[in-house]
Amino acid sequence: MSQPTVNRSPLTRTLSSKLSIALILILISSSVAMFLAGQFWMKQYNEEITQKINASIAMYVTDAYELIGKDDEKPKLDVIKELSRQAMIINPIAEVYLLDSTGRIIAHALPEASIQQRTIPLDPIKAFINGDAVFPLHGVDPRDPTQTKIFSAAQVPNSGAAQGYLYVVLGSKIYQEMGKDIKSSHSRSMAVMTLSMIGLAAVIAGVLIFSLLINPLNKLSKRIGQFSEQQRGNTRGRKHSSLSHSLSQQATSPPAKDEIDQLQQTFGQMTAQIEQQFDQLKDADNSRRELIANVSHDLRTPLASAQGYLETLLIKDKQLSQNERLHYLKTAISSTTRLGQLIGDLFELSKLEAINVAPKFETFSLAELVYDTLQELELELKEKGIHYQVITPNHNLNVHADISLIQRVFENLIRNAIAYTPKNGRIVFQLEAQTNVTTDAIKISISDNGAGISQDDLPHIFERFYTNPDKSREANHSTGLGLAIVKRILELHNSPINVQSTLNQGTCFEFSLPFAA
Ligand SMILES: Nc1ncnc2c1ncn2[C@@H]1O[C@H](COP(=O)(O)OP(=O)(O)OP(=O)(O)O)[C@@H](O)[C@H]1O
Ligand SMILES: [Mg+2]
Incomplete structure (x- = not known):
């Protein structure tokens, strides 16, 4: 992946x-x-500068001209019109208005229809005259009351009681449009x-x-x-279950959003993997210790037995009868046979558990291998009077697997069936093609009508050195490695093994191998 x-x-x-x-x-x-x-x-700055430059316009006009008649106290319209005209020629941004003391416009030189507001609020004008305002200071534009404009203003007359105000709006419409x-x-x-x-x-x-x-x-x-x-x-190929679990976790993890998210995900996967490997190492270390303890015990027992009998033979040679001598020798040979078998099994299991072990896959007929193995074990089957039956839909069912390893699986399972089935028992070997959309495999089941396995023992039978505690190991030469070897070989073929068993009724082992056309 x-x-x-x-x-x-x-x-x-x-x-x-x-x-x-x-x-x-x-x-x-x-x-x-x-x-x-x-x-x-920028606008504020422009307005401030313009207002400061033109601040004295209104004062200059009120100083120089008489805008309200001294006698009749009426505004001098002709003076104002002339003033406006001159002001607008010199400075096109200025519009001149004469206000009375309440702020009402009493004279101007603009078209009458353009005046929208006739009374101007006096607060900004008074603030301007008093000099306590911060520039730019805005007042109402009579021609566009929605807008406020900078202005210049002065009292009329300049000294004594105010008869009115001269209000000069700076920034007229022309100026605005030009702007x-x-x-x-x-x-x-x-x-x-x-x-x-x-x-x-x-x-x-x-x-x-x-x-x-x-x-x-x-x-x-x-x-x-x-x-x-x-x-x-x-x-890969070592711990299938945990690996596939972590791989499936990766498959379900949401796609990375960006580089940091991707780094986070990759880092998470890596730490999970390191943790998994660390767990595997711990497991391996624990089982290695356990194995060494078991192995040393299991090796020492037959070795001590053989040594004991041989020493007795040597020391008491003259005192022993012919029969006794024969019995001692047979027991010593039996112990060494068991020792040899144990060393062989251990060697095989450690080979299978090596990291780089890879099965040699080839295509072969499964039924033929079943018959060959049964043939090989014919003597043991006959000795116990065990009948066997092979049920197969087709003799040419081919599988893709390691033939010698699968033969070892068959041998171990048949040997168990023989060992744990009473005389005249029965073994059934069934091959079944399972071809559907997802799988293309052959299911193999090996069942017997023997002693069966208790529910307490069932979860442990695939463990190394696990043998039926009720049966004497010495008697049947059990090492408890047979099913551990079977499980490991099938693991290398990505095939889990299942077992069903009922005490005193029988046991059935099941697994599948990939179908080869
Ligand atoms: N067909 C069976 N019927 C009943 N019990 C079984 C069967 N196969 C296995 N067992 C139980 O599982 C245990 C483990 O089997 P396994 O083959 O690993 O070891 P073993 O047969 O005791 O020793 P050996 O290493 O010589 O095969 C056996 O001791 C036995 O109790
Ligand atoms: Mg066995």
Whole structure:
């Protein structure tokens, strides 16, 4: 199984694209904010300067001209009109209004229809005259009451009680329209262009920096991935159940969102694998200790027995009868046979449990192998008067497996059936083709009508050195390694073995092998 690859095609998947998008959004929003703030403060600054420069216009006019008749106390309209005309020629942004002491417009030189508001609030005008206001100071524009404008103002007459006010609105409609044209044509486009160029440069620099930062992250993730893959390759074929569990966990883990997520997942997989391998090592170490203890005990027992009988023969040679001598020799031989068998089984199991053991797969007829094995064990079967039967739908059922290892499985299972079935018992060998969408295998079952296995013993029978405690090991030469060898061989073929047994009724072992056409 290969390392789960990260789909990087959608832009939003990779960390660098996410960071780039975030950077672009931040730059766009900060550029817009900077642009708007710049516009606002630029306007404020312009207005402040314009108002300061033109602040004395109104005072100058009221000093130089008589705007309200001293005798009749009426506004001098012709003077105001002339003043307005001159003011607007010299300074096109100025619009002149004469207000009475309540703020009502009493004279102006503009078309009557253009005046929208006839009474002007006096608070900003008084603040301007008193000089306690912060510039820019805004007042109502009589021609457009929705807008406020900067202005200049003075009391009329200048000294004594105020008969009225001269109100000069700065920033007339003409000025505003000219301003708009200037903004759209030049300064605004320049500002937009400058900001865009700065933004573009920042984005390019950001993307470059992100890819420089993320590249080592990708390399690290790749190396960890390769390491985990290598480790999986090493453990494959050893602990199938835990491995397949971790692999299925990987398959169900959600796809990585970005580089950091991928690194996190790969790291998680690697630590899980290391933990798993550590557990395996601990298990292996425990079972090695257990094995050494069992082996030394099991080797010592027949060795001590053979040595004891042989020594007795040597020491008491003259005192022993012919029959006794024969009995001692037979027992010694039987002990050495058992010793040989035990060493052979142990050697075989340790070979099978070596990390790099690989079965030699080939295609062969399963039924033929069954008959060959039964033939080989014919003598043992006959000795106990055990009948056997082979049920197969087709003699040419071919499987893909290691023929000598599978023969060893058959031998061990048949030997057990013979050993744990009383005289005149029966063994049935059944082969069954299981061909469907998911599997293409042959199910093999070996059943007997023997002693059966108790429910307490069942979970342990595949453990090394586990033998029926009720039966004397010495008597039937049991080592308790037979089923451990069977299980390990089938593990190498990716095939679990199942057992069903009822005490005093019989036992049935079942497993499958891949079908070969
Ligand atoms: N067909 C069977 N019927 C009843 N009990 C069985 C059968 N096969 C296995 N067992 C039980 O399982 C135990 C373990 O079997 P296993 O083959 O591993 O060891 P063994 O037969 O005792 O020794 P050996 O290593 O010589 O085969 C046996 O001791 C026996 O109790
Ligand atoms: Mg056995």
